[in-house]
Amino acid sequence: MGGEQAGKTGAEDWLEIGGRRFRSRFILGSGKFSLEMTRAVLENAGAEMATLAVRRANVGGEENILDYMPPGITLLPNTSGARTAEEALRIARLAREIGCGDFVKIEVVRDTKYLLPDNYETARATEMAAREGFIALPYMYPDLSAARDMAQAGAAAIMPLGAPIGSNQGLLTREFIRILVEEIDLPIIVDAGIGRPSQACEAMEIGAAAVMANTAIATAGDAAVMACAFKSAIEAGRLAWLAGPGRVLERRAEAASPLTGFLR
Amino acid sequence: MLVNGQEKKLQTPATLMEFLRAEGYGPERVAVERNGAIVPRPDYDAVRLAEGDELEIVCFVGGG
Amino acid sequence: MTDSPLMAEVLAAARAADFASFTAADARAALERETLRPADLAALLSPAALSLLEDMARRARAATIKYFGNAVALFTPLYIANYCENECVYCGFNCRNKIRRGRLSPEEMAAEMENIASTGLKEILLLTGESRRQSGVDYIGAAVAMARRYFTVGVEIYPLDTAEYAYLHEQGADFVSVYQETYDPEIYAAVHRRGPKRAYAYRFQAQERALRGGMRGVAVGALLGLGDYRRDALAAGLHAFLLQKHYPHAEISFSVPRLRPYARDTLKEGRAVFGHPAGRGVGERELLQVMLAFRLFMPFAGITISTRERAGFRDHVLGLCATKISAGVTVGVGGRALAEKGDGQFEISDPRGVGAMRAAIRARGLQPVFRDHLYV
Numbered sequence: 042m043g044g045e046q047a048g049k050t051g052a053e054d055w056l057e058i059g060g061r062r063f064r065s066r067f068i069l070g071s072g073k074f075s076l077e078m079t080r081a082v083l084e085n086a087g088a089e090m091a092t093l094a095v096r097r098a099n100v101g102g103e104e105n106i107l108d109y110m111p112p113g114i115t116l117l118p119n120t121s122g123a124r125t126a127e128e129a130l131r132i133a134r135l136a137r138e139i140g141c142g143d144f145v146k147i148e149v150v151r152d153t154k155y156l157l158p159d160n161y162e163t164a165r166a167t168e169m170a171a172r173e174g175f176i177a178l179p180y181m182y183p184d185l186s187a188a189r190d191m192a193q194a195g196a197a198a199i200m201p202l203g204a205p206i207g208s209n210q211g212l213l214t215r216e217f218i219r220i221l222v223e224e225i226d227l228p229i230i231v232d233a234g235i236g237r238p239s240q241a242c243e244a245m246e247i248g249a250a251a252v253m254a255n256t257a258i259a260t261a262g263d264a265a266v267m268a269c270a271f272k273s274a275i276e277a278g279r280l281a282w283l284a285g286p287g288r289v290l291e292r293r294a295e296a297a298s299p300l301t302g303f304l305r
Numbered sequence: 306m307l308v309n310g311q312e313k314k315l316q317t318p319a320t321l322m323e324f325l326r327a328e329g330y331g332p333e334r335v336a337v338e339r340n341g342a343i344v345p346r347p348d349y350d351a352v353r354l355a356e357g358d359e360l361e362i363v364c365f366v367g368g369g
Numbered sequence: 370m371t372d373s374p375l376m377a378e379v380l381a382a383a384r385a386a387d388f389a390s391f392t393a394a395d396a397r398a399a400l401e402r403e404t405l406r407p408a409d410l411a412a413l414l415s416p417a418a419l420s421l422l423e424d425m426a427r428r429a430r431a432a433t434i435k436y437f438g439n440a441v442a443l444f445t446p447l448y449i450a451n452y453c454e455n456e457c458v459y460c461g462f463n464c465r466n467k468i469r470r471g472r473l474s475p476e477e478m479a480a481e482m483e484n485i486a487s488t489g490l491k492e493i494l495l496l497t498g499e500s501r502r503q504s505g506v507d508y509i510g511a512a513v514a515m516a517r518r519y520f521t522v523g524v525e526i527y528p529l530d531t532a533e534y535a536y537l538h539e540q541g542a543d544f545v546s547v548y549q550e551t552y553d554p555e556i557y558a559a560v561h562r563r564g565p566k567r568a569y570a571y572r573f574q575a576q577e578r579a580l581r582g583g584m585r586g587v588a589v590g591a592l593l594g595l596g597d598y599r600r601d602a603l604a605a606g607l608h609a610f611l612l613q614k615h616y617p618h619a620e621i622s623f624s625v626p627r628l629r630p631y632a633r634d635t636l637k638e639g640r641a642v643f644g645h646p647a648g649r650g651v652g653e654r655e656l657l658q659v660m661l662a663f664r665l666f667m668p669f670a671g672i673t674i675s676t677r678e679r680a681g682f683r684d685h686v687l688g689l690c691a692t693k694i695s696a697g698v699t700v701g702v703g704g705r706a707l708a709e710k711g712d713g714q715f716e717i718s719d720p721r722g723v724g725a726m727r728a729a730i731r732a733r734g735l736q737p738v739f740r741d742h743l744y745v
Contacts, residue, residue, distance in 0.1 A: 058315075071367040071368060072368045072369040079367065086307070093365040093367065094365070094367065094368025094369075095363050096311075096366045097362065097363055098330055098334075098362045098364040100328050100330070105331060105364060106335060106366055107365055115367075130321045135361075136336070136365075138337075139335065139365060140346065185617075189617065206369070207363050207369075223404055224617075256369065275355035285398075288398075299423055299424050300423060300427060301422050301426050301657065303685040304652075305652075305653050305679075305682075
C-alpha cells in the first residue's frame with residue numbers, strides 16, 4: 042500500500058518478531074489434531090512457529106506434543122485458560138520453565154460463551170510479561186486504543202481476531218484490522234476466525250504481517266492438503282501487499298467544471 | 306500431598322526429581338509449581354518433598 | 370527537555386526526498402491510494418503532480434466534505450504585543466526593524482476583545498512578537514484569562530516549556546500554533562541571525578510540549594518560500610503526521626503561510642540571504658498544490674487559510690481543502706477598538722470583516738461556524 046513496500050521482493054522479505062526472523066508468515070495452532078497429524082500439517086504449512094497450550098500433566102509416560110514438533114520451529118505457548126492478567130502471567134512463567142524460549146501468546150478470556158478476549162486484562166498481562174522479558178504477543182479484539190496500550194506495554198506483535206475463535210467465519214473485523222495495520226508499528230497477526238485460504242489471503246493483502254489458523258485446518262476434510270492451500274494463499278496475499286494493489290475505478294460521475302480555474 | 310488437585314500419599318522421603326521419575330512424568334517435558342512457586346529444573350534434585358506440599362505439574366498440549 | 374524521536378525522523382525524510390524523481394504516474398498512483406503514506410505525500414508535492422492539480426482538487430474536495438461536511442470555522446487574530454528579541458531577516462517584527470513597538474494594557478485588551486466579540490466571533494488567536502522580557506508568560510496568561518470570557522482561545526507566541534503551556538492551558542488556552550518557518554536547519558540558521566529563536570530543536574518540539582502540557586490541539590506550518598517550499602511542506606506534513614501518531618488524541622492543523630513583502634529592509638536582506646527575492650517560486654498553483662496534498666495526506670486535519678492570500682483565492686479553497694479562515698484581521702498591535710499601538714507583521718490581502726466573510730462562505734453553500742468546540 043505504499044512506497045515502502047515497493048521494490049521488496051520475496052527474497053528480502055522477513056517477518057521479524059522479538060529479534061527473530063521468520064520466512065513463513067503462517068502460524069499454526071496445534072489444537073484439535075492427532076499428534077501424528079500435527080507433524081504432517083506443520084510440514085505442509087511450512088510453518089516456522091506453532092502455538093501450544095499449557096495443561097496439567099497426566100501421570101505416566103504418555104506421548105508429548107514436543108516430540109512431534111519439527112526441529113527448529115519456534116514455539117508460541119498461549120495462556121489459554123487465564124481469566125486475569127495474573128493468571129496469564131503464571132501460565133507464561135510455567136511455559137517458559139518447560140524450556141522452549143521466551144515467546145508467549147497472551148490470551149485472557151473472561152467469557153465462556155463467545156470466548157472473546159478481554160482487552161483490558163490482556164493489556165495488563167502484556168505489560169507484566171514484557172517486564173519479565175517475555176516476547177509477548179497479545180491476542181485481542183481489534184480496538185485501536187487497546188492496541189496502542191499493548192504496543193506501549195511492550196508487545197512484540199499484536200494478534201487481533203478476524204472472527205470469534207474457532208468459528209471459521211472469516212475476516213469479519215477487516216476494516217478494524219486495516220486501521221491497526223495503518224496505525225501500529227508492530228507486526229499485526231490475524232488470529233482466530235479465519236476459515237478459508239481466501240480469507241487468509243485477504244488478511245495478507247490488507248497488510249497483516251502473518252496469519253494464524255488452527256480450526257480451519259483441523260476441521261478440513263484433509264488437514265494436510267488444507268495446510269498447503271493456506272500456505273499458498275498467505276504467500277499470494279503477502280506478495281500482493283508488497284506489490285501494492287492496483288486502483289479500483291470509481292463508478293460515479295464527477296463534476297465537469299474545473300475546481301482550479303480560480304488560480305492566478 | 307496435593308498433586309494436580311489430587312491427594313497423594315508420599316510413601317518414602319523423596320526429592321522432586323525422584324518423585325517425577327517414579328510417577329512417570331518426563332522431567333524434561335514439564336514445569337513444576339511447588340506451593341505456588343515455580344521450581345527451576347536444575348533444583349529438582351535438591352528439593353525434598355514434604356508432607357502437605359502442593360504440586361502443580363504442567364506440560365504442553367496442542368492448542369491454538 | 371525530553372528527547373523526541375520525531376525531529377530526527379522528519380529531518381531525515383525531508384533531506385532524502387528527491388522530488389524530481391517522481392513521474393506523473395507516481396503522483397497518480399499516490400492520488401489513488403486509499404490511505405496515503407509519507408512517500409505518497411512527497412509524490413503529491415513533486416513538480417510532476419502539478420499536472421494533476423485538477424484531479425487532486427476533486428479528491429481533496431471529496432475528502433473535505435467527508436470529514437468536515439460544509440463547516441468552515443471562523444476566527445480572528447489579535448496581536449497583543451509586537452516586541453521581539455529575534456533578528457529574522459524575513460519578518461516585519463525583526464528586532465532591528467525601526468517600527469512602532471507596543472503592547473496592550475489590560476484596559477486596551479478588554480476594549481479590543483469587546484469589539485471583536487461584538488462582531489459575533491467566538492474564537493480568537495492571541496499573538497505576540499517573541500519577547501519573554503516585554504511580553505512574559507504571565508502577561509500572556511492574563512490575556513488568555515481575559516479572552517476566555519468571550520472566546521475559545523489559541524496562542525501563537527514564542528515556544529514555551531511544558532509547565533508554561535500547562536499554565537496557559539489552565540488560564541483557558543487550548544490551542545497552540547508554532548511555525549517552524551523553515552525545516553531546513555541550515556537556512557533556519559541563516560535567516561534567524563540572532564535571538565532565542567535560533568534554538569531550532571526547542572522550536573521544533575514546541576507542539577509536543579504543548580500537548581504534554583494539556584493543550585487540545587496544535588498547528589504546524591512552514592513559511593513557504595523561505596527555503597525549498599516542497600521540502601518544507603513535506604517536513605511540515607511529516608511533522609503533523611508523527612504528532613498525530615504519537616499524540617493520537619491531539620487535534621492537528623496546518624497553516625500554509627507564504628512569504629509576503631513587509632519592511633523594505635528585510636526584503637533586501639532576504640535577497641542577500643537567498644540570492645533571490647524572498648518568496649520566489651511559490652505561486653498560487655504551488656500553494657494550492659501544497660494545501661491539496663496536505664488534505665489528501667491527512668484528511669482529518671484542519672487547514673487554515675491566511676489573509677496573506679487574496680479574497681478570490683481564499684474563497685475558492687474553502688470547501689476544497691481549507692477548513693478555517695480568519696476575518697476582520699489586523700496585524701498591528703490592537704487596532705480594532707483603538708488606534709494601533711504598534712506596526713503590523715506583514716501585509717494582508719483580504720481585509721474583509723466578519724459580515725462579508727460570513728456572506729462569502731454562505732455564498733459558496735458552506736456553513737460558517739463560530740465555535741466548534743468548548744474548552745475542557
